[in-house]
Amino acid sequence: MNKLVKIIHVAGARPNFVKIASILKACTKVSDVESLLVHTGQHYTDNMSKTFFEELDIPAPDINLEVGSDSHAQQTAEIMKRFEPVVLKHKPDAVLVVGDVNSTVACALVAVKLGIKVIHVEAGLRSFDRTMPEEINRILTDTISDLLFVSEPSGLNNLKAEGIDGTKVHFVGNVMIDTLEHYRKKSAESHILDDLELKPKEYVVVTLHRPSNVDKRRALTSILDGLAEIQKEIKVVFPMHPRTLKYIKANGFIKKSERLPNLFVTEPLGYLDFLKLMSDSKLVITDSGGIQEETTILGIPCLTVRENTERPVTLTLGTNRLVGTDTDRIIKGYRESLNKVIPGTKPKFWDGKASERIVQTLFHSL
Ligand code: UD1
Secondary structure, three states: OOOOOOEEEEEOOOOHHHHHHHHHHHHOOOOEEEEEEEEOOOOHHHHHHHEEEHHOOOOOOEEOOOOOOOOOHHHHHHHHHHHOOOOHHHOOOOOEOOOOHHHHHHHHHHHHHHHEEEEEEEOOOOOOEEEEHHHHHHHHHOOOOEEEEEEEEHHHHHHHHHOOOOOOOEEEOOHHHHHHHHHHHHOOOHEEEEEHHOOOEEEEEEEEHHHHHHHHHHHHHHHHHHHOOOOOOOOOEEEHHHHHHHHHOOOHHHHHHHHHEEEEEOOOOOHHHHHHHHHHEEEEEEEEEEEHHHHHHHOEEEEEOOOOOOOOOHHOOEEEEEEEHHHHHHHHHHHHHHHHHOOOOOOOOOOHHHHHHHHHHHHHOO
């Protein structure tokens, strides 16, 4: 019999919900973990939050900090201010944070300052691009974590190079893939293709939300010009992130996109619909981190419109290619992926069991 371990799990933004879903499921399978879920409220609209809780069977948060959107400093500070009394009241053995969003670093910092252990799931990823807000969040969170769970081998190398004590680091695999494997069958029943009048393998899916791509006129124009060419040959479906929609509206791009007859902009989709949409697509074009991983497991070619990735295993073993934001490189990448499909192989421990490994390790390490 293990001792009872009390953990506060933190989730704030859309990709966090996908990761925490599997971790919480694994925790409920063992009687020795008491879990409390804190939603920071970084993402709050139904299609960025509530839908994910419903579809992924995530229990309602025990506490919602309701921070909402703001500048980085305001948002991070507000999460910290509202999270500190929660930790003081509930006195957990550890605070578990996932990924690399502002909620991740904010809650990790609160915990470490109160002498509470910090567990970071998806530790060690590095793009080596410090202009990305997520890279700063990743480095800071790893530095102050007591237990670091790594999803791919590059994470082990990066943490070692940064001098992080190897006894704190555990290579367990990818919790986002746990969730994918759990819901794959259910998502196959989604009607999204019928709803959008699509046929399998006759469309491309696009997602964009990185500030460096969507808040910058030059990068966004260049990517949209690439999509304008691609949609002449194949339907392009673009579930649009609110950040992207905001910028596109503010800059008159919406008219430009409306003139493209084969480009279909939708609201952000729920998990099951989006998984189905990716699974049946010809190609995915994205700047998301998680989607590079999901397409690798689904065996769908992925063009990443960035110059770097913090998930290099998706390039070496998976179906991912980096094409940057240059129009010609995007079009070239599109043509190459049609002509030469990279089959891709499954990275180690991306097997649906990462969360179980995490829970097992917790008992030995806390
Ligand atoms: C955040 C994360 C990013 C992650 C992404 C996933 C940081 C620094 N960024 O970026 O790493 O990949 O989430 O989606 O933590 N908005 C809504 N509804 C919501 C949430 C946001 O409309 O529920 C709008 C607001 O206008 C807000 C904008 O989207 O200003 C951006 O939201 P924010 O959470 O600041 O950053 P993301 O771009 O979503």
